[in-house]
Amino acid sequence: GAVVSQHPSRVICKSGTSVKIECRSLDFQATTMFWYRQFPKQSLMLMATSNEGSKATYEQGVEKDKFLINHASLTLSTLTVTSAHPEDSSFYICSAILNTEAFFGQGTRLTVV
Amino acid sequence: RKEVEQDPGPFNVPEGATVAFNCTYSNSASQSFFWYRQDCRKEPKLLMSVYSSGNEDGRFTAQLNRASQYISLLIRDSKLSDSATYLCVVNARNTDKLIFGTGTRLQVFP
Numbered sequence: 001g002a003v004v005s006q007h008p009s010r011v012i013c014k015s016g017t018s019v020k021i022e023c024r025s026l027d028f029q030a031t032t033m034f035w036y037r038q039f040p041k042q043s044l045m046l047m048a049t050s051n052e053g054s055k056a057t058y059e060q061g062v063e064k065d066k067f068l069i070n071h072a073s074l075t076l077s078t079l080t081v082t083s084a085h086p087e088d089s090s091f092y093i094c095s096a097i098l099n100t101e102a103f104f105g106q107g108t109r110l111t112v113v
Numbered sequence: 114r115k116e117v118e119q120d121p122g123p124f125n126v127p128e129g130a131t132v133a134f135n136c137t138y139s140n141s142a143s144q145s146f147f148w149y150r151q152d153c154r155k156e157p158k159l160l161m162s163v164y165s166s167g168n169e170d171g172r173f174t175a176q177l178n179r180a181s182q183y184i185s186l187l188i189r190d191s192k193l194s195d196s197a198t199y200l201c202v203v204n205a206r207n208t209d210k211l212i213f214g215t216g217t218r219l220q221v222f223p
Contacts, residue, residue, distance in 0.1 A: 032209060041121075043200070043215040044157070093156055097209045100145065102202075104156035 003027060004096050006105025013084055013112055020080045021108045023094035029074035030096035035067075038091040038107075050077040050094075084112040114139055119201050119214035126221055130191045134217045136184040136201030144207075146177055148186050149200040151216060157200055160186075191221045 003026040013019050023033055031052045036044040048069055049057040056069035068080040081088055093107040119136045126132050138146075146163035161168065163175040163184055174187040184201055201214035 034210070036213075041215075043117075044213040046210060046212070049210065091154075095211075100162075101159055102147075102149075102157075102209075102211055104158070107154075107156050109154070 004094065004103045004105045006094055006108055008108055009106055010109045011111070013110070015085055015112055016083055018080055018082045019084055019110060020078055021092055021094075021110075023077045023079070023096075023105050025075045025096045025098075025103075028096075028098050030077075030098075031074060032097065033071060033077040034095045034102075035069065035077075035079050036093045036095070038093065044093065047079075050079075052077075081110065084110070086112045088112050115214075116140060116212045117201055117203055117214035119217050121215050121217060123218040123220050126191055126219070128191055128193060128221055128223055130221075131187065131189045132191060132219065133188075134186045134199055134201075134219075136186075136214055138182050138184070138201075138203045138212075140203070140205055140212075141182060142205050143182075143203040143212075145204045146175075146184050147202040147211075148173075148175055148184075149202055149213075151198045151200055153198075157213075160199070188219075191219075193221050193223065195219060196221045 005024045007022045033050040035047045038044045047062045050071040052071045058064045071077040094105045095102045148160040149157040150160045151157040163177045167176040172189045176185045198216040198218045200216045
């Protein structure tokens with residue numbers, strides 16, 4: 001089946017630093033990818049839609065200057081959390097759609113200390 | 114009101130039991146419906162799509178009631194390996210955006 005690979009799976013960083021998370025579609029091309037965030041015991045919340053070759057579309061309340069998204073190729077989207085703060089600590093997960101089914105990356109657990 | 118609402122549970126059931134989860138959605142334009150399963154600290158995985166006529170996959174049966182904007186999942190003969198969080202997911206017409214419920218946690222005990 002289709003595979004979406006996300007890296008890194010876990011990262012710990014200091015407050016004020018930036019962290020880049022990569023999401024790759026391994027055996028299919030994805031013009032659109034989605035980035036979600038999940039806090040403990042809460043649902044996945046859509047942060048933004050990443051569009052290949054154009055600007056990402058952000059959901060209401062998500063700061064586009066803080067969560068930079070780049071979708072430079074049909075198989076790669078990146079999310080950069082800039083100037084991270086402890087409240088940004090969360091589980092970040094990407095997905096891509098193939099034939100109406102959503103496939104998810106393995107997720108990145110970010111801890112900001 | 115949340116777009117997709119689920120009882121968070123947990124539902125604690127013995128092996129072999131039948132358990133049902135319900136989900137309601139607020140957007141009447143929603144067109145596609147799914148149940149995903151998420152294990153602890155893992156990514157969600159598609160369990161089954163939900164069709165208007167209802168559908169079954171082994172021990173799992175999903176039903177959709179568009180008039181009431183209600184989706185259900187029935188699990189028969191529960192196994193220990195069914196322990197997970199079950200996410201109700203919908204998307205709107207002509208969009209790939211998925212809206213997730215908070216999930217219903219199931220714990221099957223021996």
